[in-house]
Amino acid sequence: xxxxxxxxxxxxxxxxxxxxxxxxxxxxxxxxxxxxxxxxxxxxxxxxxxxxxxxxxxxxxxxxxxxxxxxxxxxxxxxxxxxxxxxxxxxxxxxxxxxxxxxxxxxxxxxxxxxxxxxxxxxxxxxxxxxxxxxxxxxxxxxxxxxxxxxxxxxxxxxxxxxxxxxxxxxxxxxxxxxxxxxxxxxxxxxxxxxxxxxxxxxxxxxxxxxxxxxxxxxxxxxxxxxxxxxxxxxxxxxxxxxxxxxxxxxxxxxxxxxxxxxxxxxxxxxxxxxxxxxxxxxxxxxxxxxxxxxxxxxxxxxxxxxxxxxxxxxxxxxxxxxxxxxxxxxxxxxxxxxxxxxxxxxxxxxxxxxxxxxxxxxxxxxxxxxxxxxxxxxxxxxxxxxxxxxxxxxxxxxxxxx
Amino acid sequence: xxxxxxxxxxxxxxxxxxxxxxxxxxxxxxxxxxxxxxxxxxxxxxxxxxxxxxxxxxxxxxxxxxxxxxxxxxxxxxxxxxxxxxxxxxxxxxxxxxxxxxxxxxxxxxxxxxxxxxxxxxxxxxxxxxxxxxx
Numbered sequence: 001x002x003x004x005x006x007x008x009x010x011x012x013x014x015x016x017x018x019x020x021x022x023x024x025x026x027x028x029x030x031x032x033x034x035x036x037x038x039x040x041x042x043x044x045x046x047x048x049x050x051x052x053x054x055x056x057x058x059x060x061x062x063x064x065x066x067x068x069x070x071x072x073x074x075x076x077x078x079x080x081x082x083x084x085x086x087x088x089x090x091x092x093x094x095x096x097x098x099x100x101x102x103x104x105x106x107x108x109x110x111x112x113x114x115x116x117x118x119x120x121x122x123x124x125x126x127x128x129x130x131x132x133x134x135x136x137x138x139x140x141x142x143x144x145x146x147x148x149x150x151x152x153x154x155x156x157x158x159x160x161x162x163x164x165x166x167x168x169x170x171x172x173x174x175x176x177x178x179x180x181x182x183x184x185x186x187x188x189x190x191x192x193x194x195x196x197x198x199x200x201x202x203x204x205x206x207x208x209x210x211x212x213x214x215x216x217x218x219x220x221x222x223x224x225x226x227x228x229x230x231x232x233x234x235x236x237x238x239x240x241x242x243x244x245x246x247x248x249x250x251x252x253x254x255x256x257x258x259x260x261x262x263x264x265x266x267x268x269x270x271x272x273x274x275x276x277x278x279x280x281x282x283x284x285x286x287x288x289x290x291x292x293x294x295x296x297x298x299x300x301x302x303x304x305x306x307x308x309x310x311x312x313x314x315x316x317x318x319x320x321x322x323x324x325x326x327x328x329x330x331x332x333x334x335x336x337x338x339x340x341x342x343x344x345x346x347x348x349x350x351x352x353x354x355x356x357x358x359x360x361x362x363x364x365x366x367x368x369x370x371x372x373x374x375x376x377x378x379x380x381x382x383x384x385x386x387x388x389x390x391x392x393x394x395x396x397x398x399x400x401x402x403x
Numbered sequence: 404x405x406x407x408x409x410x411x412x413x414x415x416x417x418x419x420x421x422x423x424x425x426x427x428x429x430x431x432x433x434x435x436x437x438x439x440x441x442x443x444x445x446x447x448x449x450x451x452x453x454x455x456x457x458x459x460x461x462x463x464x465x466x467x468x469x470x471x472x473x474x475x476x477x478x479x480x481x482x483x484x485x486x487x488x489x490x491x492x493x494x495x496x497x498x499x500x501x502x503x504x505x506x507x508x509x510x511x512x513x514x515x516x517x518x519x520x521x522x523x524x525x526x527x528x529x530x531x532x533x534x535x536x537x538x
Contacts, residue, residue: 281530
């Protein structure tokens with residue numbers, strides 16, 4: 001019999017809710033059988049902890065005396081530029097922003113040891129951050145400069161807002177060339193020296209709800225150690241990719257846009273991250289509860305690493321040149337074993353998304369629900385799925401003719 | 404036969420002396436230089452793997468210390484900051500001696516100091532600055 005979110009929340013209130021992590025449900029569902037397990041289990045919790053470049057945060061400083069209008073001016077946090085093209089004291093900081101005097105890749109490969117993601121980690125850990133701002137001054141906002149320390153507790157609002165996170169599956173990166181590559185998928189050794197992947201596999205949120213039957217706008221989630229919400233599908237959300245018989249996408253597909261109050265988060269789950277030769281970013285912990293409304297949804301959560309396939313892509317040629325011809329397909333069981341076969345060669349693997357931390361997140365979320373601290377939400381609208389007609393377009397360049 | 408991984412810290416006045424060849428010729432030791440560096444202050448740092456008979460090894464190291472070279476075990480110089488490590492495993496596939504290892508059951512990373520050859524590859528591979536070499 002089908003359950004409703006309201007019924008599950010009632011069970012949470014009474015302390016009678018049955019919760020499993022996306023890892024635990026695999027064996028439990030197999031032992032009990034899908035029908036019985038779907039009746040007994042109310043929620044399956046998922047988790048992921050990986051670098052997510054389309055992350056950032058917006059802030060409201062509070063008005064200075066005399067007033068300053070940052071909009072149209074410049075704002076730096078520990079020398080990292082933020083975007084102030086908004087009202088007087090609002091600004092947005094992106095995870096990949098870097099100080100203007102960082103040498104970038106001029107001394108190759110650049111270290112990128114400090115960027116927007118690191119500023120966010122410092123703020124969340126309670127440290128003071130230097131804010132330097134320049135404005136042009138108006139009759140109503142006469143002040144032209146500001147140099148001050150700020151900390152999270154002083155700000156009116158500090159909100160993590162990520163336009164694309166929690167990618168449903170991803171590429172496995174390798175390097176066929178003769179030199180080391182420095183990529184957002186880490187350091188890739190020449191001649192298939194290593195293979196890097198980035199997904200929590202069987203624990204990953206969207207891989208446990210492949211057709212987005214429960215996750216949607218307004219879904220309450222674990223975000224950076226605090227509570228957050230799904231805002232909607234993220235940028236590049238692309239449900240219409242090749243899928244396995246069980247509906248699991250065989251490459252990057254769905255994405256999420258999420259937000260949450262930074263003041264509730266912890267630097268344990270928001271980590272400034274540096275990819276040598278590529279740039280800084282932010283690593284974020286996300287956990288999403290999946291309400292077991294019926295047998296079909298339970299079956300999706302029983303997905304195992306060996307059921308999830310990812311394309312092996314050459315980052316020396318195919319990726320940068322937009323030739324999306326995979327060298328082959330591997331599953332996450334193989335990836336997590338430490339080696340895969342590519343073109344007949346045994347290649348050692350590394351993850352960029354921490355499975356160890358993903359498991360911890362799914363466990364924490366499970367405990368929150370069992371303790372009656374976290375209730376499920378019914379999405380206002382589900383994410384666009386395979387029937388949405390979404391087509392993911394490459395950019396069509398229209399060169400500007402010089403006169 | 405014994406094998407030891409050590410770090411030699413040379414004061415400026417020893418930097419120009421042929422110390423290693425003495426170890427080879429006079430003490431019959433096999434020396435594998437893993438890393439060598441002279442600082443702008445002209446102090447030298449050398450990471451070595453030395454193999455030889457126990458007595459010869461002791462005598463060789465004694466000779467080195469007499470010259471004023473500071474000798475310390477290698478493991479002290481490579482640090483894994485466990486609190487910064489996220490156990491992502493980015494380091495494990497590029498670590499040649501498998502000093503950085505992952506337990507495939509728990510997917511937890513650990514650092515086996517005694518295997519480390521201080522090559523420094525993990526320093527570049529770690530996105531969280533959890534590895535540090537102190538030279």
